[in-house]
Amino acid sequence: MNPKTMSCPLQSGNADVLLSYCAHMLDAERTELMEQHVAVCAECFALAEQQKRVWSALDDWAPEPISEGFDATLFARIAAEERGSAWERWMAPVRRWLSGDIGWEPVLSMGVACFTLVVGIYLQNPGRPDLTLPTVKIEAQELEQADRALEDMEMLRQLEPTAEAKEDNRL
Amino acid sequence: MMAVATIERDAELMLRVREGDTQSFAVLLEKYRGPVIHFLQRMILNQAVAEELAQEVFLRVYRSRANYEPTAKFTTWLYRIASHLALNHIRDRRHERNQESLDEEVSEGMGRQVASLGPTIEQTLVRESKFVEIRQAIQNLPAKQRAAVLMHKYEEMEYSHIATALECSESAVKSLLFRAYEGLRAKLAHMGGLEEEIR
Numbered sequence: 001m002n003p004k005t006m007s008c009p010l011q012s013g014n015a016d017v018l019l020s021y022c023a024h025m026l027d028a029e030r031t032e033l034m035e036q037h038v039a040v041c042a043e044c045f046a047l048a049e050q051q052k053r054v055w056s057a058l059d060d061w062a063p064e065p066i067s068e069g070f071d072a073t074l075f076a077r078i079a080a081e082e083r084g085s086a087w088e089r090w091m092a093p094v095r096r097w098l099s100g101d102i103g104w105e106p107v108l109s110m111g112v113a114c115f116t117l118v119v120g121i122y123l124q125n126p127g128r129p130d131l132t133l134p135t136v137k138i139e140a141q142e143l144e145q146a147d148r149a150l151e152d153m154e155m156l157r158q159l160e161p162t163a164e165a166k167e168d169n170r171l
Numbered sequence: 172m173m174a175v176a177t178i179e180r181d182a183e184l185m186l187r188v189r190e191g192d193t194q195s196f197a198v199l200l201e202k203y204r205g206p207v208i209h210f211l212q213r214m215i216l217n218q219a220v221a222e223e224l225a226q227e228v229f230l231r232v233y234r235s236r237a238n239y240e241p242t243a244k245f246t247t248w249l250y251r252i253a254s255h256l257a258l259n260h261i262r263d264r265r266h267e268r269n270q271e272s273l274d275e276e277v278s279e280g281m282g283r284q285v286a287s288l289g290p291t292i293e294q295t296l297v298r299e300s301k302f303v304e305i306r307q308a309i310q311n312l313p314a315k316q317r318a319a320v321l322m323h324k325y326e327e328m329e330y331s332h333i334a335t336a337l338e339c340s341e342s343a344v345k346s347l348l349f350r351a352y353e354g355l356r357a358k359l360a361h362m363g364g365l366e367e368e369i370r
Contacts, residue, residue, distance in 0.1 A: 016330065016345040019352060023323065050360035051352060057359045058324050061305050063209035064218050070208075071200065074226050078233055 008041050009034075018044060022051040181245035188236045196236075200229055203246070206326060207253050213321050214257040216310055224260060228253045243335060250326065250336040254318045261314045301362060308358040316351035319344055 009018045020026050021034040038044045097107060181202075187195035207228055211221035231252050309317060318337060322328045330348075334341045 015349050019323075019348060023327075025327070025329075047356075050356045053362065054352065054355045054359045055324070057301070057305055057362050058355075061213070061302065061309075063205075063212055066205065066208050067222055070204065070222060070226070071197075074200070074229055077226065077230060081230070081234070 008037070008044060010041075010043055010047065015047075018047060019051065022048055022055060182241035185232075185236070185239050185245055186241065188233070189239050196233060199232070199245075203249060204229075207249065210250070210253055210321055210326065211257055213309065213325070214254075214314075214317060215260060216306060220260065224253070224256045227256055244332060246326070246328070247332045247335045250322060250328070250332075251338070254322070254336050255338075258314050258318065304362065305359065308355055311358075312351050312354060315339075316347050316354075319347040320351045320355070323348055 009015055017026070017030070017034065021031060021038075024031075026034060038048050093106075181199065184195040184199050188199070204225070208221055208225045211224050211228075212218060215221045215224065228249070232249065309320070312320065315337060319333055322333045322336060328336070330341050330344050334344045337344065
């Protein structure tokens with residue numbers, strides 16, 4: 001880029017070069033070329049001067065101090081998210097479905113999968129499942145056996161001859 | 172060379188955060204807390220909201236740690252999140268903002284800044300008046316132009332990085348900046364630096 005043949009940034013639609021020059025963002029070589037151009041181009045000189053004043057005014061706009069509890073609040077929020085993250089992970093698809101982000105297709109697929117699983121289990125074990133617990137079953141059997149034993153003993157007692165009958169027999 | 176080292180360092184820290192090292196997140200927070208909050212302060216012109224949005228920026232960074240890939244410069248990614256949140260906030264609050272008076276906004280935080288700067292009442296008043304002018308000039312810029320100027324002026328970001336942060340082309344950024352500075356020159360070129368004005 002020869003300064004003698006360098007086209008005016010404003011005329012050639014490269015105003016960004018002039019802005020970068022004012023912001024001191026050009027390298028040394030390009031800065032020098034711009035300085036040479038600005039020295040001979042009244043339009044660029046005027047714009048550069050105005051831009052430097054704007055830049056200087058913006059320099060004086062000091063930011064406000066940051067709240068002391070900023071970090072503590074942030075880390076507390078992160079900790080809260082971490083605690084809730086496991087539950088969130090499980091509930092996220094449901095929440096997305098409820099909010100309308102997910103359509104009915106995945107829900108239908110899940111329903112069909114569950115139905116298939118239930119049918120598969122049923123076909124593998126046809127008939128009514130025995131839902132009674134083994135201990136309950138055993139206890140019921142024991143009671144039945146005890147009842148029978150009592151009945152048998154009662155019957156034997158009835159069949160057993162009375163004391164008088166025994167005496168008669170002896171005589 | 173220095174910039175490259177910084178990129179690598181930030182990306183390295185973020186990769187450590189991805190591995191579960193919260194200390195590295197604290198280092199990144201310490202480094203970028205100020206710049207991000209100040210960027211948002213100047214974007215939103217409201218200290219409390221700016222800090223709230225900055226919290227959200229860092230929360231999003233933390234939440235995204237598992238998917239982080241150092242494909243772009245860390246700061247570009249960070250300002251992309253920050254500018255996205257700021258632009259959304261401005262868009263959502265536009266109708267309310269129109270009803271607020273600039274004087275009310277200025278009175279929120281200027282007292283502290285001015286009081287610490289000027290020793291005399293006259294100097295204080297001059298400074299206050301200049302700050303109001305600067306804030307008003309910035310506030311009058313369209314939100315995207317404002318974001319571009321703040322990233323260019325205060326964060327010294329390159330056009331390509333501003334373009335990535337604002338999700339537009341580099342030529343669009345150049346155009347945004349040219350129009351923004353044109354507006355600022357019309358309003359602020361008469362003032363120059365505050366020290367100069369006071370003298």
